[in-house]
Amino acid sequence: MRMKEAYEAYLDDYNCLNVYISKNFFEGKSRIFHLKDTHDRIIPLTIQSRSDLYNGYTHYQLSLNGALQMGEEYTLYDEHCQTTVVRYSHIVKTERFNEQYNYEGDDLGLTYSKEQSIFKLWSPIALQIVLCLKNGGEAETYPMHREEKGVFSVTVHKDLLKARYTFMVRVNGKWNEIVDPYTSFSGPNAEYSVVYDKSLLHLPPRVPMAPLADNVDAIIYEASVRDMTSANDIGVENPKKFKGFTEENENTRAKNTGFSYLRSLGVTHVQLLPVCDFGSVDEVYPNIFYNWGYDPVQFRCLEGSYSTDPRNAVARIEEFAQLVHNCHKAGLRVNLDIVFNHVYKKEEFSLEKLVPNYYFLMNREGEFSNGSFCGNDIDSQPPMARKYLVETCRRLIEWFDIDGFRFDLMGILDIHLMNEITQVCRKMKPGFMIYGEGWNMPSFVPENLRASQINQAEMPFVGHFSDSFRETVRGSNADLNQQGYSNGNFDLIYSMMDRMSASGNAFNAPGKVINYVECHDNHTLWDKNRVACHGEGRDVREKRQVLANAMVLLSQGVPFLHAGQEFGRTKQNLGNTYNRSDNYNSINYIRRDHHISIVTDTIKLISIRRKYSCFRLRTVEETRDQTSFQTIENRVLVYICESKEDKCISFFNPSNGYYTYNLDHDVQVIFDNGSSNTHLTRNIQIAPYSVIVCDMMKQSA
Template identity: 65%
Template sequence: MKEPYEAYLDDYDILNVYMSKNFFNGSSRIFHLKDTQDHIIPLTIQSMSDLYNGYTHYRLSINGMINVGEEYTLYDEHCKRAVCHYSHIVKTNRFNDEFFYDGNDLGCLYAPAVTTFKLWSPVAYRIQLCLESDGKREIHEMERKDRGIYEVRVNKNISGYHYTFMVRTNGQWKETIDPYSSFCTQNGLASVVVDPKTLSIPQKIKLKPMKKATDAIIYEASIRDMTSQANIGVDHPKKFVGFTEENEKTRALNTGFSYLKSLGITHVQLLPVFDFGSVDEVYPNIFYNWGYDPVAHRCLEGYYSTNPKDALCRVEEFAQLVQNCHMAGIRVNLDLVFNHVYEKENYPLEKLVPDYYFLMNQQGEFSNGSYCGNDIDTQQRMSHKYFVDTCKRIVEWFDVDGFRFDLMGILDVDLVNEIEQECRKLKPDFMVYGEGWNMPSFLSEDRRASQLNQHKMEHVGHFNDYFREHIRGSNGELERKGYSNGAVEMIEAASHALCGCVDIGYYDNMEKTINYVECHDNHTLWDKNRVCCREEGREIREKRQVLANAMVLLAQGVPFLHAGQEFGRTKQNLGNSYNRSDNYNCIDYQRRDIHIKIVNDTKKLISIRKEHECFRLSTKEELENVSFNDIEGSALVYYTKKDDDSCGVIFNPTNRYFNYDLNADARILFDNGQCNSSNTNKILVAPYSVIVFKF
């Protein structure tokens, strides 16, 4: 209801019309449709109602056959005209059944003699292929085929040509890139025809398979942040190439990839690396952004390429990054954003089939569970297929090891399960996890890939907000403490957190819980502790940082660390740095050196987790081997066992000393309070300390 006169095809036999009362008082006794061949289809008024906003709504039945893709014009009794928009009709089961296309040849299929272009756009009236090379532009009309496919063949060698499509839907021409292509120009203004033989992707490196997800230690990092600090020895800072660059200086300073390798983590999780809209690839230093505003799901972001003008360069550089990580024994997980887009009106799939790919209600309002106003609808069959195929391509091309899904609760359970199943066929130890928050979208609650439905997703992990809120303390209220920063009344909740909340039914096995106290969102743990523990000095906050890291790394489940968490990263008290400068977001290696004790302690804890399987249980049944005790209701004692591997941990978030009798001889593996000999049966627990021991 933005124009004086609007018409929407909402089913094969239903047309909804909205007329402004400013024109003939919104009144018409009769209506009819006319197609481009001047054929008339009669309409019958089923109902008429006056709306609060100055419009009259007519519900009309269509007394004839609708040919989807035809362009229809609505006429009223005054001969006023409105183009009929294909709207809710694209959400119907009939539409999905009639036009579902199970081929895997959409987009550009290159061959030297003939290149074929195919698009799925059942509602399009016409589509033209626009080719450009050396400043010359040529137009090729595409032919409509069965199942809403448009196709054209170009009978010459067009390798290197740029191309877009002109799509006519709902009475308008719109230009779009190819949503099925992985090759684009600078800032994604056009797609590029590429001869696959010219693409140089390194050979895959086979790593020893993980037995279970709890063997992973995930480290979240940004391509840009890891190398954006000046004078760290990296020749290509902020780029794919720079991320894994090593030389004498990086090794001497222990910066960039040299530093990442030294930590002992198993997986690096990269913030979004696929094309996003909030940066300028021509001037990459003007804008900073994490990248949670996707434009093209299959094109890598040129912002991170040394040559964004070269469509192959970004692909080859990222593929090399993954291989370099694999050579170092580090797996690569990618942060994928499938829940919303940068701009709905400019989204390539939206231009091909308006409204099909977005959640909407019967009033034509779009779901806003992502708070971006354009939640993706992954229930529709071709939408489902597009995102599954996108994930398979990423794994097949780049050999990545896992996906983390942003606002996963907006996606539907069936989609996430199929992605997990298809990716595990390619890599049996592939990880799938995400933000399982129960977002207020138009998707019915029982279909959301949220924590509430974790039992419907057998091999999918979820970020554990119970763990975060009770170990770190409130994200929203910085003053509110968790157990690690002194809220000893949360000691029982802390024991549940150390069980990955499986003991209280939050998840049904430990592979599903992603345990964390810090990620790219919200204040860093150090910045939070500067508020909620403001009366404490830096030395104590360092110990609290180690204590929280220890709870993440030694809890049952999958540990997750945010880059810099191991040295008390600060964002200068900024809670949301997604579009701020490198000054806020860079990994500060000088600060790392100041807090090197936190780093060294965290590395020891990583090593302990990797060496002792009792910290890596995976099934609910194995929790029988986990037990707890406490010291004066303040310090938490945690025992865990796997076969002959039996360990214990004491966490003390208070300023008090405690004595604890083990009643058996034990070897001290870690004691940042430095109060105990290497072998003992009685432990002195220092304030703010963590003690790990093995029987």
């Protein structure tokens, strides 16, 4: 934000200098200005315009009467010989800057060998950069040399393995210390980077897994590394850690906790809440604070609080790699929650200190976009920003064999970035999943370029969370009293038909529709129903939980479950527990046992979806032609879907009434949580709050 100091100057283009002077500072007046660089060379300036602003500042727009040398440090002089350092600002957003300084090399950061280590950083506007090494007890500094395309480089001819390092960067008249934004080897709490090389890591072998044929074949289960094992007395020796997430032993199997429990559900993908370095938990004392992790500090480093040894830069990498390996061995794919839309603290972000303003959405007036409501929005359009984000995704697949990415607040990013990430990832790993929150966020990105639902047709392989599905099934997130179809609003039964057929009017492929009623954000479904279904007993709310879960799992599209949704997870009636301690967020296995009927029914529904292809149609045409709906008294939803292999009829009754539906032949009842039907029947008895699924192909002789 501009106009915080009495006297400010900003280079906004190659021939445009904007100056702001407070009227408390020589009345904001100056007849003349000039620039001086660090070699005492003068560049005269011409005043193109002068205007008095409403906030007590005078604005001058100046042009330069001389050539600008990028990376030089300029001081502005006014008629009173008062000075201020000129800040490189919107100039870094110009096409000319991008054309001149787009660096296509893949060697930024550290290139290590026993004989030498080469350090490179990209900062066209930096005056100086110094490498600061701590090798054992010895501290050394090495000035880096400016090369083409704004790259600074230095080579140290010795074996620096495991040495600690940072950089001092002189930009816009200030020295700032940064860690290496390109490395994956970090000390605790992003205090320093560590010299190491991927080839020295002990990474487990890859587990061959057949490519996912279509997104609709996935059943996604969202879980936190910490939450799954943070409860007491569950038999895990490394709770809240990467190692603990996939830890199994006699105790976990006997108690069906942690990974043993996760495996028992039958889902295909686990989506992990952010595992890359975030800023709101002390990695050395991780139990003091709790956080979901949506506050990135280092995009390419893993979170140290999930490591058994946060001071060991290698441990977190090898432990996470083992987590993925163990999941794959169990037949479970791993998707990562990627937060590319903002950072924890913009002013302390390494890339921001290297090239201020370049990596964040900013207009010509120096105002920053805040569509994320986090105080800063990443700018995914400049070429070096886009390259950084794409290469970060590539590294996560190369190093860890990840199976998919879920993008937080994806609508802050642009469609071209998402398509490039998708192309790179799916080329590396066919069947790779890409999806995210496609909300139309109010950022500086033009609406037609936002990676939001309204532009889904421009992103052929990118999925979106369906908030319309969520709102129709459960009711409003904002108003807990407002009911959806599953908890009693029968007026939504016809809207439910469109949602269950993959919202074909809003999306051009079922595999792009992520159907959900609950995620880490907002109240859990159970807590929502406490209010929306006030007065109903626990037995009825359990039935409603199964009803909503069934709609998620049997609808066309991609089903998504939040960890604990399968047993009525509660966050103690709080909607946002991102920093509210383990007590609010841990998976409560005692509660799971109290609501085991929901778990059992949800597991049955998961197995039905996996077995019957009619719930996994792959084109909009199929969902239109091969699904049909009826109602019983505009209360019970009847859902018929078929494929070449199978055909099913399902009934959803969110009312307290009993109903009958007669078929012309016997069908096999494969799910009935109302326990009202025999195994084979043509007269379907529909109990209150029940779900019934029938195989129409398996008839009696």
